[in-house]
Amino acid sequence: xxxxxxxxxxxxxxxxxxxxxxxxxxxxxxxxxxxxxxxxxxxxxxxxxxxxxxxxxxxxxxxxxxxxxxxxxxxxxxxxxxxxxxxxxxxxxxxxxxxxxxxxxxxxxxxxxxxxxxxxxxxxxxxxxxxxxxxxxxxxxxxxxxxxxxxxxxxxxxxxxxxxxxxxxxxxxxxxxxxxxxxxxxxxxxxxxxxxxxxxxxxxxxxxxxxxxxxxxxxxxxxxxxxxxxxxxxxxxxxxxxxxxxxxxxxxxxxxxxxxxxxxxxxxxxxxxxxxxxxxxxxxxxxxxxxxxxxxxxxxxxxxxxxxxxxxxxxxxxxxxxxxxxxxxxxxxxxxxxxxxxxxxxxxxxxxxxxxxxxxxxxxxxxxxxxxxxxxxxxxxxxxxxxxxxxxxxxxxxxxxxxxxxxxxxxxxxxxxxxxxxxxxxxxxxxxxxxxxxxxxxxxxxxxxxxxxxxxxxxxxxxxxxxxxxxxxxxxxxxxxxxxxxx
Numbered sequence: 001x002x003x004x005x006x007x008x009x010x011x012x013x014x015x016x017x018x019x020x021x022x023x024x025x026x027x028x029x030x031x032x033x034x035x036x037x038x039x040x041x042x043x044x045x046x047x048x049x050x051x052x053x054x055x056x057x058x059x060x061x062x063x064x065x066x067x068x069x070x071x072x073x074x075x076x077x078x079x080x081x082x083x084x085x086x087x088x089x090x091x092x093x094x095x096x097x098x099x100x101x102x103x104x105x106x107x108x109x110x111x112x113x114x115x116x117x118x119x120x121x122x123x124x125x126x127x128x129x130x131x132x133x134x135x136x137x138x139x140x141x142x143x144x145x146x147x148x149x150x151x152x153x154x155x156x157x158x159x160x161x162x163x164x165x166x167x168x169x170x171x172x173x174x175x176x177x178x179x180x181x182x183x184x185x186x187x188x189x190x191x192x193x194x195x196x197x198x199x200x201x202x203x204x205x206x207x208x209x210x211x212x213x214x215x216x217x218x219x220x221x222x223x224x225x226x227x228x229x230x231x232x233x234x235x236x237x238x239x240x241x242x243x244x245x246x247x248x249x250x251x252x253x254x255x256x257x258x259x260x261x262x263x264x265x266x267x268x269x270x271x272x273x274x275x276x277x278x279x280x281x282x283x284x285x286x287x288x289x290x291x292x293x294x295x296x297x298x299x300x301x302x303x304x305x306x307x308x309x310x311x312x313x314x315x316x317x318x319x320x321x322x323x324x325x326x327x328x329x330x331x332x333x334x335x336x337x338x339x340x341x342x343x344x345x346x347x348x349x350x351x352x353x354x355x356x357x358x359x360x361x362x363x364x365x366x367x368x369x370x371x372x373x374x375x376x377x378x379x380x381x382x383x384x385x386x387x388x389x390x391x392x393x394x395x396x397x398x399x400x401x402x403x404x405x406x407x408x409x410x411x412x413x414x415x416x417x418x419x420x421x422x423x424x425x426x427x428x429x430x431x432x433x434x435x436x437x438x439x440x441x442x443x444x445x446x447x448x449x450x451x452x453x454x455x456x457x458x459x460x461x462x463x464x465x466x467x468x469x470x471x472x473x474x475x476x477x478x479x480x481x482x483x484x485x486x487x
Contacts, residue, residue: 123139127264140228304364347390382464
């Protein structure tokens with residue numbers, strides 16, 4: 001068989017695995033050129049509709065992709081891949097919907113904005129299916145490079161440019177650490193493979209003889225991934241990037257990239273490094289515990305709602321890392337996926353309301369929510385649902401997702417960490433309830449009501465409705481969804 005025939009056969013067999021990400025990459029490229037040449041300046045917002053359609057099509061292709069492994073075992077489609085790809089696509093769609101009010105108000109509608117979102121989601125979809133450290137690294141960088149630019153998108157605002165620069169410099173540093181860790185593991189495996197399944201056996205054999213090379217490599221990879229999910233002590237970029245970025249991009253960073261990075265976390269540490277769990281389990285436990293404590297304690301002092309949500313997202317990552325530490329990879333993936341799904345709904349609704357208030361010159365500070373319960377009771381009720389669910393207060397769906405995760409952690413023997421998670425959840429309830437109290441128990445002068453945009457209204461309505469539906473049906477519905485999606 002000739003090389004051309006072999007390549008054609010491989011592409012015919014393997015390419016269907018990547019139809020979703022490939023569609024995003026091709027569409028984003030065509031949007032930049034030649035598509036942008038045929039769209040006038042006044043019609044730039046039409047690209048939002050195009051980008052949303054492309055994301056929907058890519059999501060459908062990803063969910064219907066065959067369950068298989070291809071590209072020389074560098075990419076795999078399974079329940080974990082499809083489940084987390086769906087979350088990434090949902091995050092991208094929500095971001096596009098939330099972007100319209102702010103971009104229109106600032107007159108910053110550009111085709112590049114939507115192309116960067118598509119390229120970033122493409123990287124995320126590749127990341128959650130990558131089964132080789134090399135393909136995982138390139139997918140991670142495709143995702144991250146686009147987000148660096150999106151954080152600094154409002155280039156006429158110093159705060160946005162500063163946030164993007166900080167994020168880029170720290171991100172480049174963490175990527176270097178991750179790449180060096182991969183090179184050490186490749187050397188420890190005899191310079192033969194970077195495939196996760198093959199590394200598992202080889203590294204376990206080398207680690208049994210007390211190899212410092214394996215330990216250093218695993219710790220560096222752990223540092224690289226901890227940075228991407230903003231876990232303590234690698235969270236330094238998160239509050240500034242959240243505050244300086246356009247608010248829709250802040251929402252995007254808190255949803256889609258976290259889902260993708262956690263999916264990759266499960267793939268790497270649940271498959272590639274499972275045989276050497278003793279080398280990374282204790283450091284990961286310290287990272288998870290520190291994230292819970294610092295994230296929640298730092299959120300107590302915040303007067304900016306964006307920074308409060310940034311620090312609370314650090315705490316939520318700490319909770320989800322309990323699922324990564326699970327000895328049962330399938331149960332851990334299901335628990336994290338359910339938690340991430342409910343978190344995505346709660347965050348998207350809260351950010352939609354925040355963006356609406358920012359359009360009225362409010363919303364930057366928690367005090368801007370004063371009297372919202374009297375001025376706009378429906379909006380205040382929705383915000384209360386999102387915040388109380390984020391706090392994990394029963395019987396809202398956020399409580400059920402936390403219960404499933406904490407129950408799994410106890411079953412796997414992580415009792416001390418679970419107790420810490422419960423105590424820090426009580427701290428989180430305080431600052432979330434403080435926002436609710438400001439909305440309902442503090443007076444504010446009557447202001448003119450402005451209509452919320454149709455897309456933002458849709459996001460708030462659907463998110464609130466799904467949270468309430470999940471609240472009424474609880475465990476049974478969530479267990480059914482986890483089994484269906486992740487198989």
